[in-house]
Amino acid sequence: MYFWKKKTSLITMKIFRLLILVILVAGFTSCHHEANSDPAASHNILDDFKGKQFSGLLGDKFIWVDAVDFRDDTLTGNYIIQHKGAIVTRMPFSIYLKADSRVFLSSPDHKGEVDVKSLSVGEGVELVIVKKRKILWIIPAGKKEVTLKLNPYRMVKTPVLEGRYEKDLFPEMRIQKDVVYGEADGYWTSFYGGEMSYWEILSKGTREAMRTRDLPLLMDVYLPEGDTLKSRPLLVLIHGGGFYVGDKGEPTYIALAHNFVRKGYVVASINYRMGFRISSKEVERAGYRAVQDARAALRFLSSHSDEYGIDPECVYLAGSSAGAITALNVAFMDEDERPEAVSGGIFKDDLGPLDSAGNSLIADYKVKAVINMWGAVDNTGIIDDDEQIALMHFHGDSDRIVPYGCGVPFENVGGRWNKWLMPEMCGSAGIHDVVTGKSWNSELITFENMGHMPHLNPDKSFNENFDTIMDRSGSFFYQNTAGEEVRIIGDLRCRARQDRCNYSLSENNFNVKNWSVTGGIIASYYGDSVDVLWFRDENIHEVHCQLMNQYGAVVNIEAEVKVP
Template identity: 25%
Template sequence: MPAAKCFVRPTYGTDAVQIFKDIRYGQAVNPYSGKQTELLLDLYSPGYDPRPARPAVVLLHGGYLTGGDKTGDSMPDLAITLAQRGYLVASINYRLAPVSAISFQLLHSHPDRAQHIVEMVQEDAKAAVRFMRMMAKEWRIDVNRIVIGGDSAGAIAALYYAYVSGAPEGNSGNAGYSSAIHSVLAISGTLRGQAFCGTIDRELRAHNCKIRSPPAPDVVSQISRGDVPMLLWHGEKDQILPIDNARALWERAKAVGVPSFVLAIHNGGHVPIYEGLDPTKPYLEKWLSFVAGSLNLTEAQCPFSQAGTLEVAAK
């Protein structure tokens, strides 16, 4: 998957990125509160950009599925980094569960309950992707180049979205549009229940984990030939969701021919976003190149250049 260099280097300064806050993309009843929840997103758009079709990214924040919002977990910094390179980015809020619904004890005694909560988040994320397609003409979105991504709990939901079958489309909004996605950007995510570990050894294996599979779910085997590419961005010293999990996903993806890449942040902890965004470190170009390659952006128009012309993406 050759990288399109103009989607790796920044075309716009941070001050040229336009941010539109609290755009309503849907609504749904939260089954835990019984109340209707308005679903909102913040949109990050490149500056002056006349391209007729732009790749898009939908981001899901972390927070253990019980907290957080679209402005947390450095989601704005990640969104701005992508918008500087010509992506249209939506950072979304989604329905949350109460802390009591996803405790350690519950995960061990009723592991399917956590999966149901993840499905609720997926329903909202699918509504957001459908909303991007509904707005494709107005926002000039390339509907064949949409990434789903997130960190921690958001990354888990994104991975389930892309690789685990059986989740309903839900009723969060924008029926009649496709919720298909084309690439995944998972920061500190997992598809197996191994979490909150006591130690990480020299081989980056986790030990003494409070959550283990079994009884917690392990759905790594659902990654299948023909699935979309995955970027697994992970800290080597993450004890909350250890890099063991990323290794398991990568090994499965390799076995079935799904393009994948593990961005291992040396000595990084849980959700090492700033390390991956730091232009002085060896990570930024790597993950941007993988995302661009996963969307085949060598065939796309570059972001509007400083010279004032549209370019064809260079390999």
């Protein structure tokens, strides 16, 4: 009796394993009647199975079939049935349609003819097969009917745009020039110094600074053409020029804008109020007016976020020299940290709170990162612990206009003019030391033996340092857009006796997760995690996950799995 039960169990096991092959028999049997009138009919149906995969359950057993090829009336491929454990073996099969429409199967589990009792073909396949049972391979023992249901094996995969914020995916752009973001009282908002000397510039500026006037505040907005994403990071560019000269249309800022808009960012390049009378207090007031205007620009852009397709909670600032000083102060200056010089006096108006100029819009925004190109702050004490952002600094260590470390600006002017006009400031190296002491994300790129504006040659053309700035800042913004580092966790050492090996992700904010594996198949998909069966005969076993966040930034991660 024990021998009989053992042999019956073994035969039943073979029938189960045979069922995975019979899915492909559907192609032959379903065209049985048409074959007499159209010899090509069987080929047409079998072509539907060529190269496709199917999966399902037989009882509590996971089954999977890969129909690889069809030629000369024979379909070949591989199949598995999971009996015990997450490590499985793929086995080959071939199915041949004889001239009388009988089906002949060949695999490690079975070799011979199979009868199909019923078949239902739709999105998936449901069939009942009949297998003659024998004892000791020769003694008839009746027939066995088994029902099998299989569906096309498909993994859920959301389309993504790979390379956004990394590559130039948007070669065309739309530019809205001279967008008015506010109006304020001041001296001027644009000054092309050209080949003028410092003294010529100061002389002209002194005449212009005799009186103030109402000035429109303008920006240029760059939008990637053809991009339909509705929530993108915003990059605001702030030009330099000592709070005296400069314009949003200078080649450096046009090149920066084009570089980043081609990668998918929305970019705004702003003009702001400049100019001052010759006194140290006036220089501080000029810097403060620039901060007020930059904040007004951010309020305007935030209030038009739907129009521009931006997320006000993901704002990046980039500036050089005075523009970098402005960007840093926008990020860190609070109301109680305003310079004393901005308060009113006998001959001066109080410049008011940080958000009191430019426009009266009320809109929130969040600065996440700043690119500081040879900029500085008056006082590193304004960098509070609760104002953490990411920073990247570019600076020449021989800069005599804005100090690389801490010191008095405009050392190149000579005499005591610079000490009288300008307060002591801390440049990129000084800021970097302070924030790394707080364990913030800060990178300092030093251009050795280079002075102010180290990205320009003497003829004002761009040099290789500008390529460095473009590349490093591009990676910096992409990393901040992509977000936190994510890891694949789970059964990275899969054991043979496990029913399934499960994989998920460390804590993250990604909303698209496309899973795939090398050296196995995904048996179950739960969105945030997957169950995997690993092929015993493969040397490489890896789990991959393609992630995309709300900004369309794509990150690809993988993990190696040890399989016995």
